[in-house]
Amino acid sequence: xxxNATRSLSVTDHLRESILSGGLxxxxxxxxxxxxxxxxxxxxxxxxxxxxxxxxxxxxxxxNRGYVVREFPMSELVDAYEIRGSLEGLAxxxxxxxxxxxxxxxxxEQSLAAGHDxxxxxxxxxxxxxxxxxxxxxxxxxxxMEASLNRLLSQMAQMSFQIPRVSNRNIIAFSLDELxxxxxxHYLIYEALLARSATKAETLMRNHVASVKFAAVRALRETR
Amino acid sequence: xxxNATRSLSVTDHLRESILSGGLxxxxxxxxxxxxxxxxxxxxxxxxxxxxxxxxxxxxxxxNRGYVVREFPMSELVDAYEIRGSLEGLAxxxxxxxxxxxxxxxxxEQSLAAGHDxxxxxxxxxxxxxxxxxxxxxxxxxxxMEASLNRLLSQMAQMSFQIPRVSNRNIIAFSLDELxxxxxxHYLIYEALLARSATKAETLMRNHVASVKFAAVRALRETR
DNA sequence: TCAATTAATTTTGTATACATTTTAAAATTG
DNA sequence: CAATTTTAAAATGTATACAAAATTAATTGA
Numbered sequence: 001x002x003x004n005a006t007r008s009l010s011v012t013d014h015l016r017e018s019i020l021s022g023g024l025x026x027x028x029x030x031x032x033x034x035x036x037x038x039x040x041x042x043x044x045x046x047x048x049x050x051x052x053x054x055x056x057x058x059x060x061x062x063x064n065r066g067y068v069v070r071e072f073p074m075s076e077l078v079d080a081y082e083i084r085g086s087l088e089g090l091a092x093x094x095x096x097x098x099x100x101x102x103x104x105x106x107x108x109e110q111s112l113a114a115g116h117d118x119x120x121x122x123x124x125x126x127x128x129x130x131x132x133x134x135x136x137x138x139x140x141x142x143x144x145m146e147a148s149l150n151r152l153l154s155q156m157a158q159m160s161f162q163i164p165r166v167s168n169r170n171i172i173a174f175s176l177d178e179l180x181x182x183x184x185x186h187y188l189i190y191e192a193l194l195a196r197s198a199t200k201a202e203t204l205m206r207n208h209v210a211s212v213k214f215a216a217v218r219a220l221r222e223t224r
Numbered sequence: 225x226x227x228n229a230t231r232s233l234s235v236t237d238h239l240r241e242s243i244l245s246g247g248l249x250x251x252x253x254x255x256x257x258x259x260x261x262x263x264x265x266x267x268x269x270x271x272x273x274x275x276x277x278x279x280x281x282x283x284x285x286x287x288n289r290g291y292v293v294r295e296f297p298m299s300e301l302v303d304a305y306e307i308r309g310s311l312e313g314l315a316x317x318x319x320x321x322x323x324x325x326x327x328x329x330x331x332x333e334q335s336l337a338a339g340h341d342x343x344x345x346x347x348x349x350x351x352x353x354x355x356x357x358x359x360x361x362x363x364x365x366x367x368x369m370e371a372s373l374n375r376l377l378s379q380m381a382q383m384s385f386q387i388p389r390v391s392n393r394n395i396i397a398f399s400l401d402e403l404x405x406x407x408x409x410h411y412l413i414y415e416a417l418l419a420r421s422a423t424k425a426e427t428l429m430r431n432h433v434a435s436v437k438f439a440a441v442r443a444l445r446e447t448r
Numbered sequence: 449t450c451a452a453t454t455a456a457t458t459t460t461g462t463a464t465a466c467a468t469t470t471t472a473a474a475a476t477t478g
Numbered sequence: 479c480a481a482t483t484t485t486a487a488a489a490t491g492t493a494t495a496c497a498a499a500a501t502t503a504a505t506t507g508a
Contacts, residue, residue, distance in 0.1 A: 005287035006461060032490070042463045047490090048275055055279030057379050063229035064469050064490060070375075079318065079374050086310040094303065150303050151294075152387070155281050156380045163376070230491060256460070266493045271460090288460060288499050 007041050008048035014039070015049050019058050019069055020167040026071040030059065056162060077166050078217055084160040085209035087153060088141060092189060092205035095147035096198040104147050108190055111139040115183045125176050133179060134170030140186055144193070144205070171219045172212045182211065231265050232272035238263065239273050243282050243293055244391040250295040254283065280386060301390050302441055308384045309433035311377060312365060316413060316429035319371035320422040328371050332414055335363040339407045349400050357403065358394030364410055368417070368429075395443045396436045406435065 002013040015035075018024045030050060032043045039046070054061040060070045100108070114136045122129055145154050161167055173179040185208040192201035226237040239259075242248045254274060256267045263270070278285040284294045324332070338360045346353055369378050385391055397403040409432040416425035 008461075009287065031488095033488085043490090044462050044464090047272070048461095051272055051275050052279050055276050057376060063233065066470095066490065076374055076376060079314075080376060082314060083311075083374075083377060083380070086314055087307075090303075090306060090310055150300055150307075152281060152300060152304060152383065153307060156307070156383065159376065159380065232491075255458095257458090267460090268492050268494090272491090290460065 001039065007045040008052075011035075011039060011041060011045045011049040012052050015053060016056075016058065016162070019053070020162065020164050022164055024069050026069050026164075028069040030067045030069065032066075057159060058162065072164055074220070077163060077220055078213075080160050080163055080166050081209065081213035081216060084157065085206045085213070087157045087160060088145070088209050089202045089206035091145045091148035091150070091153055091157065092193065093198045093202035094150055094153070095144050096193050096196050096201040098147065098149055099196065100143075100147050100193060104143050105194075107139055107143045108193075111136040111143070112183075112186060112190060115140075115186060119176070119180050119183045122176060122179075125174070125179070129179075130170045133172065133182075134168075137172055137182075137186075138169050144189075147193075165220060165223070166216070171216055173215050174218065178211075178215060182208070185211065225263065231269040232276075235259075235263060235265060235269045236273040236276050239277060240280075240282065240386070243277070244386065244388050246388055248293050250293050250388075252293040254291045254293065256290075281383060282386065296388055298444070301387060301444055302437075304384050304387055304390050305433065305437035305440060308381065309430045309437070311381045311384060312369070312433050313426040313430035315369045315372035315374070315377055315381065316417065317422045317426035318374060318377070319368050320417050320420050320425040322371065322373055323420065324367075324371050324417060328367050329418075331363055331367045332417075335360045335367070336407075336410060336414060339364075339410060343400070343404050343407045346400060346403075349398070349403070353403075354394045357396065357406075358392075361396055361406075361410075362393050368413075371417075389444060389447070390440070395440055397439050398442065402435075402439060406432070409435065 001010050002017070004010040004013060015024070015030070024030070032046050032050070035046045036043045050059060050061075050067045053059045054067055058070060059067045061067050115133070118129060118132055118136075145157050148154070161169065173182050185204065189201060189204045189208060192204055225234050226241070228234040228237060239248070239254070248254070256270050256274070259270045260267045274283060274285075274291045277283045278291055282294060283291040285291050339357070342353060342356055342360075369381050372378070385393065397406050409428065413425060413428045413432060416428055
């Protein structure tokens, strides 16, 4: 189990991971004594974790009845990308308005450099590439979200990812050509941010996420 | 204290209300024993409430250090209306795509009728009007959010309101003229929903919330 | 005097016992 | 036998005792 400052946090991470990975499918009832025996802790940290995951929207809770892994209809998974597009678009706008600090610029430039390397050197698409791309892509998007200086927005963006089957941020393209396209979009967004062109940054980011949506939804439909 | 199925939920509601109303200002440390004595319950429901409010973004939590009412900079309060505009715009789009059921149409039509009454009969702006307007306005927006059939979106919209000083949904206009404008916007949005014009509904809703933002931000700046 | 260390206190984290509610099973009744 | 009621079991909610960490106060030593 993930090691953390408190057992409650460890249990929370563990259960979240189980839900997002599909190990605990929708409809699964999470019972306190059962979990406490399985995970070797008392009911107290279990309850804390369940409450936290319910607040995060992953569990349904009915007083005196307990917690159930909630259902995520396919429509909501697809919607999640629309929502993410709006939120990340806003983040890009705010980041452009407020500017990037040195660290943020560095992180983004490293992410772009890594992306450039991958895109120019690769000859065929494979899982390894997708994994690396997922990392650099996440760094790019997370940094812009951070630069928006808005915790509410960051929290919402976080939520739009913590959904089963959507939480895999690796799939943003299928072919190398698509990947090159995504990379050039990143580059244009970064330019807009540096130029402090708020509206442009927002539009570019929104369209970028819409492009990612194509690949992600295709992956969603294929895996089931 | 608010009566609920469990003490935990009552405490949660009570503390949330205290934070949103400003009774517990930013930076206030919420200590378990102190609260349990004040509210006459054990630490258990107190802890449950604190965890829940932290997950909702109202409290900052540091393991082994406890919970503190988080700071909401003015910029985030203003941003909240931008976020709300995007989210409600999406909700309007989804609602138009998916259609309204009979109950939802009825609720919205009643809200529009009440709004029409108020707008045509009133001669001067006052608190009573604002209160009624707040209610009918909330019914209108909540119903569209519900019709979006997206729980994640609803949850996020909920979050964009549960912010101190933003949580007062009554102020959407200052003059009667502005109020008439808001009302006509509602009417146009409803028309777009009935016509299943998704893009139109989204744009109208986004602009509508932007208009509300003017009044709300003016109120924000005035009250401090 | 003051910095560092130690000790005491306070606060949060966890386990557990008990209370209450829900759910399942058993018994009763028509 | 089916439907209802009663009873038993199991699950969640709450209180409390203890453990561990953090904070504060006291002590020590240069």
